[in-house]
Amino acid sequence: MAEVVEVLVPGGKATAGPPLGPSLGPLGINVKAVVDEINKKTGSFNGMQVPVRIEVDAKKNFTVTVGVPPTTALIKKEANIEKGSAEPNVKVVGNLPFEAAVRIANMKLEGMLAYELKTAVKEVIGTCVSMGVNVDGKRPKEVLAAIAEGKYDSVLLK
16 A cells, blocks of 8 residues: 655755655655655746655655645745735735636646636636736726626637
C-alpha cells in the first residue's frame, strides 16, 4: 500500500526541513531527491504556497503531484500585491487585468465547481470582490454585471 504525504510548500523553494523532512524521513526515501523534484515542478509558482502530494510505494519509489495554488495567491501574483484589502468594499489594493482572470480561471477550472470558462471567470472575479481588487480598472461587481449582460462573451465563449 502506498504512503501519501500532502503538504503546502513555497513554490520552487522547498527544503528538507519542515514540513517535508519530518513527513518523508520515516518513509525511508531519499528526501533530497523528492525536494529537488518538487522544486523543479513548482518553480513557476515562485513566491506562492503550492499544494504538493507525494506518493511512496512499497518499493520506495515516489511520485510527486503538484496542485494549483489557491485563487487568492494567483490573484495576488497577477495583480502584483502583497495581500488583499482589510476593507475590501472601501479600500482597493490592486487591479487585475481581465485576461489574467481568464488565465487564472483556466488554471483552476478542473478543481472549481464551474463547468464552463464563463462561470469559472465569475468565480475568480468574485474572489476579487472579497480581496478589494479591481478588474480592468472597474469594481468587480460591475465586471460581473457586464459578464452577465454578455459584454465579454467574445473572450469567454471561444
